[in-house]
Amino acid sequence: MDSLITAAARALATGDPLGALKRVALRDDAPGLALRGIAMAQLGDFVRAKALLRSAARGFGPKEAVARARCIVAEAEIALVSRDLSWPVKTLEVARATLQSHGDRVNAAHARNIEVRRLLLLGRIDDAERMLAELDPTPFPPASRAAHELIVAGMAIRRLQTKRARVALARAGHAAHLANIPALMAEVESASRVLDAPAARLIARGDERLLLLEEVETLLASPTFVVDACRHVVHGEGAVMSLATRPILFTLMRRLAEAWPADVSRSLLIADAFRTKHADESHRARLRVEMGRLRAMLRPMAEVSATERGFALATHHASDVVVLAPPTEERHASVLALLADGESWSSSALSIALGASPRTVQRALESLAATGKVQSFGRGPARRWMTPPVPDVPSILLLPGPLPSD
Incomplete structure (x- = not known):
């Protein structure tokens, strides 16, 4: 040489x-x-x-x-x-x-x-x-x-x-x-x-505050009953239950946790879970079915009981129930979390990383681009996506990875 x-x-x-x-x-x-x-x-x-x-x-x-x-x-x-x-x-x-x-x-x-x-x-x-x-x-x-x-x-x-x-x-x-x-x-x-950046929001009894990653780790190691809206899992009684593939059940779970120890009305649960403003008897019947499924899955951790106006959550031993949510909640938060690394991504690479279909990712990118939250350059296969120079606060909890207890 x-x-x-x-x-x-x-x-x-x-x-x-x-x-x-x-x-x-x-x-x-x-x-x-x-x-x-x-x-x-x-x-x-x-x-x-x-x-x-x-x-x-x-x-x-x-x-x-x-x-x-x-x-x-x-x-x-x-x-x-x-x-x-x-x-x-x-x-x-x-x-x-x-x-x-x-x-x-x-x-x-x-x-x-x-x-x-x-x-x-x-x-x-x-x-x-x-x-x-x-x-x-x-x-x-x-x-x-x-x-x-x-x-x-x-x-x-x-x-x-x-x-x-x-x-x-x-x-x-x-x-x-x-x-x-x-x-x-x-x-x-x-x-x-x-x-040293905010990793999540703690929601409990109507109050909210930001948590650092170290505080999230401490919270999940405590006996507190935690509904994790970052990864769509529930922590309680020394166990972890994933509801990542059950979005309706997780929506119901989150609403019950946010209202704890009070109950949640049937109308509010139907509106949130089924995205409808006008509930009829079919929606109420479906709510009973979904609540039955949630009750069966939660049985080792907690109980869901019917009240006069709706449903309420009751834990077996935990003295507190909280919700762990992203610092800023977005419809396509997982896409933004990946783009927040500052690199330019192709839609196909985002699809691979998220385990979602290319069309789903493309729709998410188009929606985010319409609101100015992401931008693209290039055309065809060379097209790349990235966040603007000053992105929103991302959450490391939204990135692909194992459950915190793994």
Whole structure:
């Protein structure tokens, strides 16, 4: 490897893409193309970066499998950052195996980190943790250690483990300063701000207040009966019951919890659950059926009893009932939560991350765009969506992930 290539690689390793381009901007050999591609990626031109990396991969000879694998890993990272979740993961796995077999453990570990970050983005926390457990970050250079600790912090935040998250972010900050890469230090600072931002609203007995993530963790660990409107689950009596696939039952559950210890009228329950202003006997019959289903599911946790004017919730042992709601409630809050990371997303990537149909996501984006909450650029398959420069307060609880008790 000649001196210019070596100098450009060192510049990229320290987060200086312009310094790297000064040395290889006019080179069309495979190593030069690869470094130019990585530099363009660091500058945010992902389209040009991918084209350069693919040209570099084609330019390396049959004996340069490691160099081709490094190009694939770089392209996979660009796909992740640009939220191209349809990029073939198998290709990355093959590249990682190639790097591992040739002794390039640092880049193999970087490939593994990319796989874990993708799983984390999709909310597959258990799979991500199992994969990350295979890595020992001790021999990594500072930049790779910082990236590793950011992943650990992200997992801890999704599981509402704030102490573990703070420790991981402290280690990430130390490693980022050792690497002396401004962009990496900024990423750590941005991740740290999540712990000090409102994560949810506590609604109890007609009063509301904002909670930090640490306060949410404390609340869910307490004996309080909690109806979590962020993840559509109920916490009580040491158990967790998901109503994510039962929207009508969850609406009824939330209304009963918000009114506790008082009851809720049948007319209000019908209007909220069935979205109708004019109730007839069929609606009242349907309400009795749904209440019967809710009563059967809640039996290990609480009781739902009929009153003269409606229904009331009664817990077995909990002395308090509260509702945990997002800081700002939106019809398409889960879409906004993903877009709040500041990256541009395609509608197909949002569909994959949310587990929703492409048409459902497209309708949500169009609705949000009509109110100015999201904006798009590009056309056709290249169209991307993002939030305006100053988005509403997002909630980490709306992002894909396991239940807090998992």
